[in-house]
Amino acid sequence: MTDALLNIKGVTRSFAAGDQQLTVLNDINLQIMRGEMIAIIGASGSGKSTLMNILGCLDKPSQGSYFINGKDTSAMDEDDLAALRREYFGFIFQRYHLLSDLSAVGNVEVPALYANEAQNTRQDKAKKLLSRLGLSDRLDHKPAQLSGGQQQRVSVARALVNGGDVILADEPTGALDSSSGAEMMKLLRELHADGHTIIIVTHDPEIAAFADRIIEIKDGEIIGDTSNASSQEPNYPKLATQQGLHQKADVNKGMNWSRYFAALKMSLIAMSNHRLRTFLTMLGIIIGIASVVSVVALGAGSQQQILDNISSMGTNTIEIKPGTGRGDRRSARVRSLTADDATALSNLPFVDSATPTVRANVAIRYSSETVSGSIQGVGTEYFRVRGYSLAQGQFFGEDSIESLEQVAVIDSNTEQELFADGDALGSVIFLGRLPVRVIGVTQALDSVSSSSDELNIWLPYTTVSGRIFRQNYVDDITVRISDNVDSDVAEQGIIDLIAMRHETVDFFTINTDTIRQNITKTSETMTLLISAIAFISLLVGGIGVMNIMLVSVTERTREIGIRMAVGARQTDIMRQFLIEAVLVCFCGGALGIGLAYLVGEVFQYSNSEFEMIYSSTSIIAAFACSTVIGIVFGFLPARNAARLNPVDALSRD
Template identity: 40%
Template sequence: MVTVHAETPPALIELKGIRRSYGGTGGQPEVEVLHGIDLQIHAGEFVAIVGQSGSGKSTLMHLLGCLDRASSGSYRFAGHDVSQLDSDELAWLRREAFGFVFQGYHLIPTESASENVQVPALYAGLPEHERAQRAAALLTRLGLNDKLDLRPNQLSGGQQQRVSIARALMNGGRIILADEPTGALDSKSGEQVMALLHELADAGHTIILITHDHQVASQARRVVEIRDGNILADSADHSVPIQSKAEPLRLDPSQAQYAAANTLWNDLRESARTAWRGMRLNRVRTGLTLLGIVIGVASVIVMLAIGEGARRQVLERMGTMGTAILYMGSRPPATGGPSGELTEADLQAVRELPEIRYVLPVIGDPTTVRYGSKDKEIYVFASSEQMPAVHHWPVEQGRFYTEAEDRALAPLVVLGHKARQHFFPDTPNPLGRQLLIGASPFEVVGVMSERGADSGAQDYDDMVFIPYRAGRARVYQTQTQPDYVVMQAMSSEVVNEAEAAIRTLLIARHGREDFGIGNAAARIQAEMATRRSMSVMLGLIAAVSLVVGGIGVMNVMLMTVKERTREIGIRVATGARQRDILRQFMTEAVLVTLVGGTVGVIAGLLVGAVLIVSNVPVVFSVSAMLGAFACAVATGLVFGYMPARTAARLDPVAALTGE
């Protein structure tokens, strides 16, 4: 901690042997602008540094204001070696000690007078309401109380310069660095600005005035003349002690690590506000940039919704075949010998396995079926009452037979859709009619809904269905075991485990593998996996739009950085750190993608609604919408980083002089 005492004041600013060179890399010649400058400035002094263009005075000002670093020599500020300060400490020093007043005013064109004045306090972490109050007080003090909400292009040159002075004073402005403050003003406005600088000097501010005009310089209390990078003359009278009205300046650069610790929220709000204003001012460009993000997000949502809708539609249709179905039948063992026999005890043991939900023995064979004068060879399907549940196949008319009726060998029959049309084309209600199946009469108790034929299989709609036990007793008397057994696992996820459990059980019971198990669910699951892969592929294709949109964001942000180069320099001069600039432009990029992502989600839902109205199977996924939105935001982070880093790494001096 260093304290400057007014009684025996050491120099506030002390330069020894300061040199500044440019070039010398990339084959460019090295040009030395400052040639060993020695200069001391005390607190409370009003110093004018005067020189012609090219004399090095602006370079000297940039070094004094910690916007640039010397190539060699020593710069001590309040006793601290400035060359030992890192970038954050230099930013803190600019924010706490210096206030810049530029010839070109250097006001941010999109901000109001009040908002321009508040910029230094933003990076100092001052709360918003306090910033606004202090800015209003400063502008009122400078006669601009009715101009708070006007933008720079609505102010005269003299008014803009007063806004610049108010900004320099926002954080205290202990040292005012004024670079040609009257150069762009008419004589009256110039006199007003000089009068303000005199008032500030009288109030104890240290004023360093950079000018080429000797008449303006003569109004200062000390004149330093510079020519060709050397100090030619200095009017300082070192025999007279400097009396400053200001409080002693205490400088502790270690506080830089705490500076703006409470400004994150303020910075984010400010960045979002600035970005939103820029988006509104550049509506067409913003709209075109957002279009890529909107299309990308909407495409991902719609494509995945269509894919999921198609998958579920296929699953529903294939569900009638059973997504957890296994088929089993007798066969000779691989080692030779007779075929095995599946007994009722075997089937009961399989039913007791925890992986199995249903066990459906089936006997079926084409058999002559008659009604009146009509007869037809029809596949008579003898199975238990669980057949509709296993095959997800509802009864359309009447009912299906029950377990009790099966045990009682009840002669009941349920017709397939086409079988009903064949035997009862003109009878609305065939229930109660008698069919002759083989030589046995069966009463019609129900009609199945239309199902359609499975690929490579007989048409189920052309069958009739009778109870398993009644079928064995009345139609298939010679059958000692089912033709095959249909089994349904508890879920499609445990089909393979169920198959293994059945095989293990029956080998233990038979002592050999004299049966075969067909896993129909595996084929269905493979097809569903293919459908899922297609959905993922559609989603990936749609995601390309997000990448294209991200590239658009990057291009626009690079253009924005180029357009706002001077603004970046202004913010750095008023105390912004590299991370503050990086955060600002990253926030702007993310805000663009947030808006694009939101609009994209809405657009995707609207497109999906139109498809639903058009009878296209669409199933929206909340996870897909959240994922697409998150990808849009991630796109802003990824593609906004490079432009933001470019902005953060801009040289402050080059930025201030840029367009």
């Protein structure tokens, strides 16, 4: 007799039962030759299913040795055992154990998928096998659309798709009617005639009678080993797929991207067939990503609006004053600042506008009203520098500067003080002894640089210098910096230019952009704070993904067992669940970003003055974050799924 294909020596299998050990198999010795058709028979609880699980590498013995083609399985790791299940064994289960989400072809090609078969090749093999078994018109039907006999034939085709040298049939007719049962046994005899080694586990003597050899087991021990055939070993045909163990196991080593694409496809199918669970899983991610992106956009929009408002108030300005500092007593005697300096500064590329200023405190008189106020001689750019806008009339222009025109623009406080009827335009007021005509009234401005109850009147600086003081210098120059320029850099550029023009540093600068910078920092801090809160919600969403994925592993334990039984490696199972977790988080991230944009549209529709500014950086970070969350929080469920025992997983409902 040739060497045994399957050889069990002194195998014992025990299970923990509380503080004791329950022995299901006790010192089993069994040899099975290539091409035999064997029936393992016994009553329920006799240990026959446990023996089949050990034969099919679904379970490991507690003691003893199991050899396949002379190779000791105890020295093999989980992936090697998966390779044996995938390459040598085909399982036909009593309860069929088909994947409900896949079609008949999809179920049959699963073992070939884990064997790295090309997609076209495995689909062709699956279709041919199903057609051979009379299911050519049921290729795209899912298990729920097939009868019991048809489902069993699908499981037979799945057992054969990788060759199936050894077919392990667990109560193959137990769930079938008598007619379908007879067809199944006929099919097994045909497979036996083709050279497959058939091992049938049954409690029915009539089914066992189809076998050439009957192994009877009772209370975990073999009590009978009889033959129905001639004592001479039949000359069984050798299958073309039967090779040495090492040759076969090495075929499928290495990287194959088709498994990744197939896992992606199966993940999409699983997500599609469990839409509610998938949506609930990604809901936390959707809310978290939408919160982060919306908060960043809201912060950027708020910051921009605040900065625009600050800019309109003239706070992004630099003032140039004579002397060496605020406490310089000689500053009043320094008369080197001129209107030409302001003109030179306005030509700098980072300067938005510049204006000279000449100040005077005089009595302001209109009709019988006399008040004290601030008279400022300014350039045409002054109102832009300080952020003033008109309520009535107009500003004076360059022609007024050149002609020393006696015209004035007053603020709303002056109008209220001098003109009770509100009709200031065209009126003549006296500034000391100088009569001037009012041509404009500015809107009220809440400026950080001036008091809200101060009376202000602005004239062309040439008018004040030539007609009131008769001087050729100015008191100070105010420069407005462009919004996209660093104020410190701009300040240094201004100092360099004026120092070069004066050939000495007889001036000092006051940078009022500090307020703008402080508000920018404050808004950034608030955005960071709110983003941190939003990130916490994202973290909670990730924990929700992990929890629901853990529940999903529990719900899909039988599916995991089926995949392991047909040869899935631990890495295959982990890849499957990791891809699902990443897909859930990635799709949740995409939906979250869409929700953030929707919030922005609603916000803009309800408040047209405010705009949320979306950052591509935050969007990319959101996608990256959702992917990382899928990997991090999907790892534990995926690892738990990969570590399941195939036998335990198959026994779950």
